[in-house]
Amino acid sequence: MPPISPDIKQEVDQVFEAVVYLYTESRRLTKELARRAQLTGPQLTVVKILETIGDLSLSELSDKIRAQNSTVTGIIDRMEREGLVQRLRSTEDRRVVHIRLTEKGAKLASEIPVEPMEIFRSALESLSAQEIRDLMKILSKVAKRVKQIVRRDVGEDAVAQAK
Amino acid sequence: MPPISPDIKQEVDQVFEAVVYLYTESRRLTKELARRAQLTGPQLTVVKILETIGDLSLSELSDKIRAQNSTVTGIIDRMEREGLVQRLRSTEDRRVVHIRLTEKGAKLASEIPVEPMEIFRSALESLSAQEIRDLMKILSKVAKRVKQIVRRDVGEDAVAQAK
DNA sequence: CCGAGATGTTTCGCGTGCGAAACATCTACC
DNA sequence: GGTAGATGTTTCGCACGCGAAACATCTCGG
Incomplete structure (x- = not known):
């Protein structure tokens, strides 16, 4: 890194x-x-x-x-x-x-x-289509990375006890 | 809209x-x-x-x-x-x-x-500098929009009782 | 100096939120 | 058909998390 x-x-x-x-x-x-x-x-x-x-x-x-x-x-x-x-x-x-x-x-x-979450959603909808796509791309990259780190740094004994 | x-x-x-x-x-x-x-x-x-x-x-x-x-x-x-x-x-x-x-x-x-939030942060750090800037730009736009909507749709009586 | 309001903390009552254990019922396999 | 394990729900004990009210102390104006 x-x-x-x-x-x-x-x-x-x-x-x-x-x-x-x-x-x-x-x-x-x-x-x-x-x-x-x-x-x-x-x-x-x-x-x-x-x-x-x-x-x-x-x-x-x-x-x-x-x-x-x-x-x-x-x-x-x-x-x-x-x-x-x-x-x-x-x-x-x-x-x-x-x-x-x-x-x-x-x-x-x-x-x-309204469903309150709709407010959040409608805020997202004020973005351009391109921005939403960018945002999604970046966020899913972050999410994927978080998953990796979790598996590596936090997951050791989770594996053991999942047995 | x-x-x-x-x-x-x-x-x-x-x-x-x-x-x-x-x-x-x-x-x-x-x-x-x-x-x-x-x-x-x-x-x-x-x-x-x-x-x-x-x-x-x-x-x-x-x-x-x-x-x-x-x-x-x-x-x-x-x-x-x-x-x-x-x-x-x-x-x-x-x-x-x-x-x-x-x-x-x-x-x-x-x-x-580590501080656990650091895991999240370090995931963000796996992004390129450009991606982080894009992400920030988009997210703050969303945040701003949420604030607007909140003031308009939810804030009416909040104003009244802030008196 | 002294009393009214401001400020920092605690108390209280309530509603989540969780994991483990208890419980009821179902399903599959013999 | 009977039982062992799976599944759906509840119970229990605990730790937040909040807002309102109580409480202690401070500050500031007169």
């Missing part, structure tokens, strides 16, 4: 800050929109996903919102308590629980204008 | 995924490195910051790790309980608490190879 000039170092820091900014800002947005509907961030996300896709099993929901089942169980507990969703035990596979919006939940969902 | 073609839409989604991936991966890394030192993610971050910068007041620490004071109070409580840091009441301003690594904490810090 070539030595890094201080100039580059500084630009790297800026990029890093930008990524963190974009991520945290999109979370802040979710929270703000949620607050107006008397919801929490994750609850708003769940409501909008169920509105868009329809009933989902708890695991499917966990995948969608990138959280563990145990986390989602808690979120759904509280939403059920508030009467926003209901749990329906599947008849085909009685292990499975389907989560469905109640009328109250559906009404609430319809009153929330 | 021009209409968005489905092609662009898809690329936007990819960019979005990439940003989320990079962010969550860097968090996962922190956690993995922390686990090896019997620490939590935030605790590792604190230990490394104190090692690098030296004593900090609780508020300064909160700024550094982008968390609320109340959150950091809890983190420091647990670290103090584990004997990793100590609280020192400032003599100049008795409201202020300085956080200092104990010997045990300093030893631990020295055994942890």
